Amino acid sequence: MPFLKFTSITKRFPGVLALDGVSFSVERGTCHALIGENGAGKSTLGKILAGVYSADSGQLFLDGQPIAPSSPLAARELGIAMVHQELAFCPNLSVAENLCLGDLPRRAGGFVDRPALRARARAMLATVGADIDPDTIIGTLSTGREQLVQIAAAVGTGARIIVMDEPTSSLSAAETADLFRLIRELKARGLTLIYVSHRMEELFALCDNITVLRDGHHIATEPIPSTTPARVVTQMIGRELRAQTPAHLTRDLGPIRLAAENLASPGAFTDINLVVHAGEIVGLAGIVGAGRSAVVQALFGLDPAVTGQVRVNDRPLALGSIDSALAAGLGLVPEDRKRQGLVLGLNCRENTALAALPLLTRLGLVRRTAERALAERYAKRLRLKTPSIEAITAGLSGGNQQKIALAKWLARDCDVLLVDEPTRGVDVGAKAEIYQLLDELACEGKALLVVSSELPELIGLCRRILVMREGTLVGELPPASFSGAALMQLMAGLPAA
Amino acid sequence: MLARLRALFRFQESGLLLVILALGVLLTAFAGTVRTPVFERAADGSRTRVFTANAEGERVPLLAEKNKFLNAQNLAQLAKDTSFIAVMAVGMAVVIIAGGIDLTVGSIYALASVVGALVLHRYGPEGLIPSVSPALGIVLGAGACLGVAALCGLATGGLIVALRVHPFIITLGGMAIYRGIAFVITKGQSVGAFPAAFRDFVRFEVGDGLSFVPLATMIVVLIVGWIFLSRLAAGRRVYAIGGNELAARFSGIRVERVKLGVYLISGLCAGIAALLSLGYYGAATSGDGQGYELNVIAAAVVGGASLTGGRGSALGVVLGALIIQMISSGIVILGIDQNYSQIIIGSVVIAAVVLDNLNTWLAKRRLTAAAH
Structure with missing residues (x-):
């Protein structure tokens, strides 16, 4: 039985059919690439899984059970988290405060229990091996470190599936290498990753399976070893790309x-x-x-x-x-x-x-x-x-x-x-x-x-x-x-x- | 025909027009009637009552029954009241579209009024140089009034640009400073006794008591504001800065210069309103225009100017000013306790912004949906 299954997911926005009967499955403990041109529907699909949007028709199955996350919070409770490019945190607060924002440890009288807050944040950061001081203000972190905090937030709250939308688009080469190492480690721990990206080399270096979407349609889901970048590009754009000398x-x-x-x-x-x-x-x-x-x-x-x-x-x-x-x-x-x-x-x-x-x-x-x-x-x-x-x-x-x-x-x-x-x-x-x-x-x-x-x-x-x-x-x-x-x-x- | 109709509804300000229409209909329906004496105009322009004989043959004033809202005098009054606020609101719209805010307009209105009044007084019947040339006095007075207002606006803008402090803070300070200056130079006294010709000009009436000059001024300011915002390159820069200041700077727009300009415009508009008030009321004190900034901001916001910048139109804010005035006057006409008027107007402003946010949210949802 597949771990996560999309069946005939359809999502219509006014004037656009963003997803048209998309069906495929994701295996547990794999890194699953989701690729397609802009407008192909990959972000919409990720957002449906993470509870940001809800599908017009079709069904999601997690471990064989039908699920319908109605909000990001509901998705969280099902163990599904999303790592965004956009600001997910309050940049003016500390790492610890952001990590525990939904449930700040409190003492009697409503005072924040600072030592408990720090300890809990440190434990969450440790799950991803992040060497970040919990008192650092989020706004002073680099994009890569901030992303690490996002992943810590997901893993630390017990996420089983993490959706990553273009995670490397503003990372340096070293940060990217660190992220890949972390993703492999999470995979080894049994977490499932949905990896949305444009960068073909990354997908081939990192992922186990790849799903290609085009204009809201599911084109193919294949194991990475049995496909090639050229084949994926053809599937994405529906025609051959000619390499040209300028x-x-x-x-x-x-x-x-x-x-x-x-x-x-x-x-x-x-x-x-x-x-x-x-x-x-x-x-x-x-x-x-x-x-x-x-x-x-x-x-x-x-x-x-x-x-x-x-x-x-x-x-x-x-x-x-x-x-x-x-x-x-x-x-x-x-x-x-x-x-x-x-x-x-x-x-x-x-x-x-x-x-x-x-x-x-x-x-x-x-x-x-x-x-x-x-x-x-x-x-x-x-x-x-x-x-x-x-x-x-x-x-x-x-x-x-x-x-x-x-x-x-x-x-x-x-x-x-x-x-x-x-x-x-x-x-x-x-x-x-x-x-x-x-x-x-x-x-x-x-x-x-x-x-x-x-x-x-x-x-x-x-x-x-x-x-x-x-x-x-x-x-x-x-x-x-x-x-x-x-x-x-x-x-x-x-x-x- | 249908396409025309649809175009009308897609027209940005159609919502405001609908609200005005609905308010007008409601006020007319619920205002009830009043019996007022009938006047007739003599050849020399003076108005005299018309008399008639009643059933007993006594000479009694002729009374006519008319709707409390929908009558010429009330509409003329509404037009005049709206003009003052609307002129300032156009200036405010420019500032708000550029992403700023200007709390000084009420104080600039007061300072420009008293400076203009001091000049006009010198050339008036009680002045040191009476009747030398009333025309010269009027020109100098108007120049002083508008000049001071423009200078105040420029000073506000200059401080905002030079000190890089949020405009709310600078204009909050400016609001107190300008009114303080007005108080100091008049010692808190009212200044009046202007050349009669000035008052006669501004109060010149057409039809049944309609003051022509304030209304015409408002229309001119509206047209100039509309051309500025929608047709001039300078107006486009205002929208660009309010929409995304950094991108505007990266496009080679001189952001500081434009900001200076928008506060100058706002100050000048306050000066124009001050000039109208000098002519209309014939006197000025440093306490004039207290709280106008809030009415003006309310008019701009109700008229669709977005406080986050980048959105709004001259016509919208003028219609916004009309809505605010219709509600104030409606409160009087419907016989609602005056003490409730502030509560009602405050609620209307909040409701307007909530509706506008809802509208923006819906539009944004359509947009993001289209992008995926």
């Missing part, structure tokens, strides 16, 4: 567009020297915290403390001012599209035009036809999937939001585009489209500096890759020596093998 690599480089000399910012990075030519895509690799984002943000004028010389199109750039960066023709597609890239309450048209407003304005009035034409043009070019350019961006999928975050800077026609994590949390189809777009931009003679944590992305896209470690540049790789291993060694500071 066209810009065969073209000649133009003049130097961006040159930075001795760029430094106290506490963030020092001694950064780099050039990017017209028609070139330069990658900036490094583990999380190496200072990559800080460098591109400083180039864009967001860091008032930065020193050094930057020349754009051979003219000196005044540092620490977004205005002069914009005037020089720089654009920045930031790391976190929801926080930094988009105004989610505005619609696609308004977001696309946001950075280009000065170009679309006559006597202070926004030229509406020009604005609409601009938004339509980029929606078409980037193959934006939206009912209308007047749709609110909050309702779009991650891939489509990322396209708008890019369109915003294309609309300004920047000479130099700084792109921080171009495809984070974006599905495979949209990823390929974004790569193609970046390639086209390079072919048009733009200079691109791309920061990414996904090494295959940099390897497949760039002409040169610069590697940062602890705030300095530690190496530069030409295409001939592109390899994941070479990059990882530089990033982590290991001696060459």
Whole structure:
């Protein structure tokens, strides 16, 4: 008898059939991968299991018993917990307070029993081998450590099934390795994990079985050893993905567009020297915290403390001012599209035009036809999937939001585009489209500096890759020596093998 | 036809219009009637009672029966009362959409009033330079009133930007400071005796007692506010900053400058309302406009401006101001004890925000559903 069984799960949202008769089983003590493009329904399925949504029809069976978790609390009582990307904790409270928030140990008179609180939190942290002081304020922990606390909360309250939604999307390489070790250990202890992710390598390294969803349909559930990444990708998108060599690599480089000399910012990075030519895509690799984002943000004028010389199109750039960066023709597609890239309450048209407003304005009035034409043009070019350019961006999928975050800077026609994590949390189809777009931009003679944590992305896209470690540049790789291993060694500071 | 109708219902402010319509119908239905004397206008503009003879042949005033709510005088009164609040509410809407709050408007209203009044007084019948040129006096007085209001707004905005303190705190302080200044410069005395022409202009009536100038001012402010918010690049920046300040900054928007601008606009709107009041009431004291900030914020919130920023419209807040005034006037007309009026208005504000939250929640649920 399967441990957990989904039978004909159907979930309809207004206008969308998110899940259409999905049936499959999960074995006890396994790590079960759930994969699919954005909108395939994998998050909805995870949320139904965790009690966030309830299914319109179909039935869940746990250990042969029909279950219908009506709330996250009800799911918890059944032993099902979810580890989110979003804030699950109160960032201003301590680890111990967060872990026991639902049931604070109390003394007579309602006073919190601090020693008991600490002891209980320490016991919960110990179940996942987490070396975290229970008095630490959650907000001061890194994403990876916070996630560990979430897992401790789940395991410590007796969860039997843990749903993880994109757990590694903002973890460093070392944190990811720690997480994998922990997942294997939990599995050995008999816990069952549902692992939702876009990252194929991880799934193949970690999981026992894989379920592929496409457009709300169940496509396949197979043991990992009997499938291949290529096969899964085909199942996900329903067609073959062609591996392409970007066209810009065969073209000649133009003049130097961006040159930075001795760029430094106290506490963030020092001694950064780099050039990017017209028609070139330069990658900036490094583990999380190496200072990559800080460098591109400083180039864009967001860091008032930065020193050094930057020349754009051979003219000196005044540092620490977004205005002069914009005037020089720089654009920045930031790391976190929801926080930094988009105004989610505005619609696609308004977001696309946001950075280009000065170009679309006559006597202070926004030229509406020009604005609409601009938004339509980029929606078409980037193959934006939206009912209308007047749709609110909050309702779009991650891939489509990322396209708008890019369109915003294309609309300004920047000479130099700084792109921080171009495809984070974006599905495979949209990823390929974004790569193609970046390639086209390079072919048009733009200079691109791309920061990414996904090494295959940099390897497949760039002409040169610069590697940062602890705030300095530690190496530069030409295409001939592109390899994941070479990059990882530089990033982590290991001696060459 | 059906599509038209549907478009009307999808129109953002249609809910507010429905509420106003419903309130109007209810007030008309329950107001009852009153018998009032009939006036007629003589050739020189003065109003005289009309008399008639009763059954005994005595000369008695002619009385006409009319609805307590739905009559020209009451509607004219409602229009005037709404104008003052609505003008300020448009300014408040701009601040709120940008993600801020402005508690100073009542105090700016008072300070701008008394400064304008001091200037107008000098050119008035009791002033030092009477009747030199009333027109010059009126222009200087109006300039002083609006100028002081704009300066106050700029000062508020400047402090918020420079000190990086939450606008609630800065404007809470500003509220006390501006009113304090108004008290100090007038020593708490009422200032009146303005050039007569000014009062005559603002109180100029059309039809059955409708003050034209406040109403026209409100409409102009509404149109300018609407153009600013929905058509100007500056307005778009206001929405962007209220929606996501960090993303706005990353888009190259000069956030500080826009913030300075929105408090300037709010101050200026308070100044325009102050100017109207100078003309209408013919005097000012430092105690004027006490508590207006709450009425104005209530109007903006009832009119759909979201206190979390990024959402709202000029038309919405003007309709919100109308709803608040209709309820206040309804309390009088329906003969409800005046002491209950604050309780009722407070409840209405809370109910409006709860309904709005519910609406946002439903919309969000539709959105997240569509994304999965």
